Amino acid sequence: MLTKPESGWTDFSIDEAHTYSLGYLTDVGIEWLDQAIHGLETLEPFTVHGFCEPNRMLCTVSYWNSFIIFKDDAGNKYYDMFGVDLKMIDFCKILYRDIASNVDAWVLWDSSALNSLAEDKYDEQPGETYNEAEYQAIYNEVYERRKKEFTDRLERLKTLIEENEEHFGPHRCFF
Numbered sequence: 001m002l003t004k005p006e007s008g009w010t011d012f013s014i015d016e017a018h019t020y021s022l023g024y025l026t027d028v029g030i031e032w033l034d035q036a037i038h039g040l041e042t043l044e045p046f047t048v049h050g051f052c053e054p055n056r057m058l059c060t061v062s063y064w065n066s067f068i069i070f071k072d073d074a075g076n077k078y079y080d081m082f083g084v085d086l087k088m089i090d091f092c093k094i095l096y097r098d099i100a101s102n103v104d105a106w107v108l109w110d111s112s113a114l115n116s117l118a119e120d121k122y123d124e125q126p127g128e129t130y131n132e133a134e135y136q137a138i139y140n141e142v143y144e145r146r147k148k149e150f151t152d153r154l155e156r157l158k159t160l161i162e163e164n165e166e167h168f169g170p171h172r173c174f175f
Contacts, residue, residue: 001091002028002098008110012050012057014066014084020057022050024113029099029106033153036061036092040160043088043167055079061091063168089161089168096157099150107147118142 003011008024022028032048039046045062051073058069064087070080099106108114118139166172 001094002032004102005029005105005109008112012059014059014068014086015082018068018070018080018082020050020052020070022057023053024110025051025053027109029109030149030153032095033099033150033157036095037153037156037160039088040092040157040164043164045088061086061088063088066091087168089164092157092161096154096161100154103147103150103154106150107143114142114146115139 001012001014005028010022010028011019012022013019026049028048028050035046035048038044039061043063045060047058047060049056049058052070055070055072058071060067060069064085065083066086067083068080069078071078118135121138121142122135
């Protein structure tokens with residue numbers, strides 16, 4: 001569904017006919033995990049999105065199906081609009097797999113933002129000369145904090161998948 005991110009870009013494909021390149025304007029990993037967690041906590045549809053520069057892609061995940069809309073940024077024109085037989089639990093399992101298998105790459109999704117956070121924190125430190133070791137220590141702290149954000153969300157999503165698996169079985173109607 002999501003390819004390993006490189007330089008703030010990942011490809012999203014939910015079927016064999018459509019692939020969308022999603023850019024760094026959306027923190028895809030964190031935001032999509034948050035939406036999936038909310039969906040499994042409430043068992044209500046959720047929407048993930050990404051900017052393709054130009055245009056944007058929205059994927060609404062409902063209980064039994066998923067729906068894609070690919071539209072221009074102004075919202076006036078739709079290029080794709082279709083549904084896929086992919087239920088919420090399966091979408092969440094694939095999302096979990098794709099992010100968990102490349103968690104370090106997702107942490108570095110937008111490395112310039114990570115560098116900016118580290119630089120801002122470094123600039124708050126006293127001293128007039130640049131110290132590479134101090135900067136690297138701050139960068140590592142920022143990196144580890146972001147990695148923990150991912151691992152915490154992944155752990156929560158995995159738990160919710162396990163807890164909700166039975167609700168999506170055969171002959172089930174929501175609960």
